[in-house]
Amino acid sequence: MTIHDEAPFAMADDGVDPQDVPQRTLSTGATMPAIGLGTFGSDHASPAIVADAVLGAAAVGYRHFDCAAVYANEKSIGVALQKIMAGGIAREELWVTSKLWNDKHAEEDVIPTCKKTLADLQLDYLDMYLIHWPFPNHHAPGVDVHARSSDSQPYIHENYMKSWRQMEKLVEMGLVRHIGTSNMTIPKLELLLRDAAIKPATNQMELHPHFQQPELFEFVRANGIEPVGYSPIGSPNRPERDRTPEDTVDMEDPVIVNIADRLGVHPASVCIKWAVQRGQTPIPFSTKRRNYLSNLQSVVSEPLTAEDMQAIAGIDKNNRLIKGQVFLWKENQDWQDLWDMHGEIVQ
Numbered sequence: 001m002t003i004h005d006e007a008p009f010a011m012a013d014d015g016v017d018p019q020d021v022p023q024r025t026l027s028t029g030a031t032m033p034a035i036g037l038g039t040f041g042s043d044h045a046s047p048a049i050v051a052d053a054v055l056g057a058a059a060v061g062y063r064h065f066d067c068a069a070v071y072a073n074e075k076s077i078g079v080a081l082q083k084i085m086a087g088g089i090a091r092e093e094l095w096v097t098s099k100l101w102n103d104k105h106a107e108e109d110v111i112p113t114c115k116k117t118l119a120d121l122q123l124d125y126l127d128m129y130l131i132h133w134p135f136p137n138h139h140a141p142g143v144d145v146h147a148r149s150s151d152s153q154p155y156i157h158e159n160y161m162k163s164w165r166q167m168e169k170l171v172e173m174g175l176v177r178h179i180g181t182s183n184m185t186i187p188k189l190e191l192l193l194r195d196a197a198i199k200p201a202t203n204q205m206e207l208h209p210h211f212q213q214p215e216l217f218e219f220v221r222a223n224g225i226e227p228v229g230y231s232p233i234g235s236p237n238r239p240e241r242d243r244t245p246e247d248t249v250d251m252e253d254p255v256i257v258n259i260a261d262r263l264g265v266h267p268a269s270v271c272i273k274w275a276v277q278r279g280q281t282p283i284p285f286s287t288k289r290r291n292y293l294s295n296l297q298s299v300v301s302e303p304l305t306a307e308d309m310q311a312i313a314g315i316d317k318n319n320r321l322i323k324g325q326v327f328l329w330k331e332n333q334d335w336q337d338l339w340d341m342h343g344e345i346v347q
């Protein structure tokens with residue numbers, strides 16, 4: 001089934017019943033499926049291929065989709081979502097997230113940009129809208145790691161709050177049910193929590209066995225924010241600009257491989273099981289039916305034992321993969337400056 005087929009959307013016989021998928025209850029009381037499908041084509045999967053994956057994933061039981069304007073495929077995903085709903089899946093059964101890109105942080109841009117995403121996705125409302133990065137620093141899709149935009153800035157809380165107020169307005173207008181953050185740090189979230197009228201309901205952050213971010217993970221949970229984990233299996237096909245020689249490979253870790261062998265599953269499944277059992281919501285990307293089906297099956301099949309969970313807790317390597325170099329704002333800066341490593345916002 002593709003978005004261009006005449007054939008109507010239909011549920012697959014070998015899928016997972018969406019009712020069996022664990023759910024997260026957000027601070028508002030709303031429930032969100034505890035696994036979603038990522039839709040970032042990593043500069044190599046075309047919009048049509050990603051949209052076909054959305055369609056196929058819905059057919060095997062996914063109800064949560066993680067989109068973003070910068071992934072440049074929301075129009076095609078909109079066609080898939082229409083087809084899914086025409087096939088009998090009610091809008092309320094779906095959880096659709098999108099994100100405000102860095103070049104649209106200006107007060108006057110936030111609402112029109114969200115409306116554009118809604119038009120592209122062919123939806124009346126989003127379940128979740130995130131500020132994609134805390135910096136208004138744009139980079140063109142596909143640029144290399146040294147690219148910088150000349151007007152790049154550090155995090156300026158006053159400006160972030162101006163964007164956030166517009167995010168809050170989107171909730172008041174009924175265009176968005178929840179708002180949230182992405183790629184934040186504890187010091188930045190502390191300021192936002194102090195000043196926000198509507199607190200973030202989720203924080204999207206990189207999370208996989210070799211990058212567990214225990215402090216930020218505990219901080220967001222303690223503040224009633226659900227952690228959503230991106231690159232949950234270690235983003236094996238991430239763009240070249242996000243690769244460095246020091247990067248480690250979660251799916252080749254002996255602890256992960258041994259558990260996978262014992263359970264007779266792919267190492268990716270172990271990463272997904274760990275994520276859901278730990279309490280984050282992973283959003284694995286895949287365009288291959290075998291893989292996205294197996295990822296979803298991971299959350300309804302044999303769970304990891306307490307010993308497995310403990311063993312995986314012990315393999316954190318603090319190995320951030322998505323370092324964000326293209327968002328730096330000064331010459332000769334280190335990517336670590338984006339992440340406030342010393343507990344203070346780097347200016």
Ligand SMILES: NC(=O)c1ccc[n+]([C@@H]2O[C@H](COP(=O)([O-])OP(=O)(O)OC[C@H]3O[C@@H](n4cnc5c(N)ncnc54)[C@H](OP(=O)(O)O)[C@@H]3O)[C@@H](O)[C@H]2O)c1
Binds near residue numbers: 290322
């Ligand atoms: N907020 C942010 O700044 C941010 C940053 C990065 C990502 N994200 C979101 O998070 C999503 C996921 O992150 P990601 O795409 O970087 O990494 P990921 O989900 O860890 O890895 C995706 C890659 O793994 C492969 N894969 C998936 N399931 C597999 C399986 N069962 N067995 C073997 N290979 C498998 C896929 O290839 P195949 O297609 O061949 O299966 C795909 O290329 C993105 O799509 C995006 O929605 C958000």
